[in-house]
Amino acid sequence: MAEGDPGMRRIHVVQGSHAVSGDADVCLTTILGSCVSACVWDPQAHLGGMNHFLLPEAPDGAPADRRYGVQAMELLINALLARGARRDRLRAKVFGGGRMSESMADIGGRNAEFVRRFLRDEEIPVEAESLGGSAARRIQFWPTTGRVRQHMVDPGGVARDERHAAPVPAPAGGELELF
Numbered sequence: 001m002a003e004g005d006p007g008m009r010r011i012h013v014v015q016g017s018h019a020v021s022g023d024a025d026v027c028l029t030t031i032l033g034s035c036v037s038a039c040v041w042d043p044q045a046h047l048g049g050m051n052h053f054l055l056p057e058a059p060d061g062a063p064a065d066r067r068y069g070v071q072a073m074e075l076l077i078n079a080l081l082a083r084g085a086r087r088d089r090l091r092a093k094v095f096g097g098g099r100m101s102e103s104m105a106d107i108g109g110r111n112a113e114f115v116r117r118f119l120r121d122e123e124i125p126v127e128a129e130s131l132g133g134s135a136a137r138r139i140q141f142w143p144t145t146g147r148v149r150q151h152m153v154d155p156g157g158v159a160r161d162e163r164h165a166a167p168v169p170a171p172a173g174g175e176l177e178l179f
Contacts, residue, residue, distance in 0.1 A: 010140075013037065013052045016067035020049035020079045021143045028141045032096035034108035036069070036115050036131070039093045039141040039148055040076055040124065042085035048143030051076040055107065056114035069114045077122070090124045093148050095139050097131040108132065 011019050013030040021028065028050040030037050041048025053072035058065070066072050081087060097112030112131035119126050130137065130150055138151040 013050045015052050015054055016065070016072070018049055018051035018066070018072060018076045018079065020047070020076070020083055022047040022083060024142075024144045026143060028143055030139050032137045032139060033098050033100045034096070034111060036094060036096040036108075036111040037139055038073060038076065038115055038119070039095070039139070039143075039146070040080060040090055041143055041146045042080065042089045043091060043146060044089050045083075045085050046144040047080060047083055047085050048141070048146060049076050049080055050139075050141050050143070053111065056110045069111065069118065073115070073118050073122075077124075087124075091146060092119050092124050092126050093128040093141075093146070094119070094126060095130050095137055095148075095150060098133050098135060098137070100134065100136070 007025055008027055009023070009025055010027050010029050011021070013019050013028055015035060019028050022045070024046070030050060030052050032052070035052055035054050037050055037052045039048065039050050051072040053069045054067045056069040058068045066075055077087070077090070080090065094115050097108040097115075099106050099108050109132065116126070127146070128148070136153040138153065140149040141147070
């Protein structure tokens with residue numbers, strides 16, 4: 001289904017949540033600053049999902065929940081496996097981890113480092129990433145195909161509209177489609 005098609009259903013993934021779908025008419029969306037989203041899918045099962053986590057790990061003594069990287073990643077992967085995906089076929093594209101304020105700790109950098117390490121340790125290939133920088137991102141993910149569209153937002157809130165035809169590690173800005 002094409003973007004803007006009235007039959008397309010958008011599901012917004014908010015902080016500390018995840019969504020999984022095998023419906024070709026579904027597009028998962030989120031908005032990221034220092035948070036990270038992993039878009040993970042099984043290309044043969046035509047099934048995928050997206051999460052949105054705030055911090056890489058829970059502070060010492062804090063109860064673990066889905067706002068933190070490990071729990072968010074495990075919940076997403078387990079939801080995919082429960083719906084019929086196979087671990088050996090999973091692929092990922094990861095986004096976010098921006099440094100939204102120079103005067104604060106680099107939470108986005110820690111989130112980016114965590115998601116790369118987690119996926120490497122779990123042997124889930126990362127096919128594309130856009131991590132770091134200082135701009136917010138709007139992400140659209142079509143879970144049955146693995147297609148992603150990223151729209152960068154300048155720190156001043158101005159959307160940039162540039163398109164690139166192929167996956168690149170860290171775009172200078174604008175809109176990027178990752179097929």
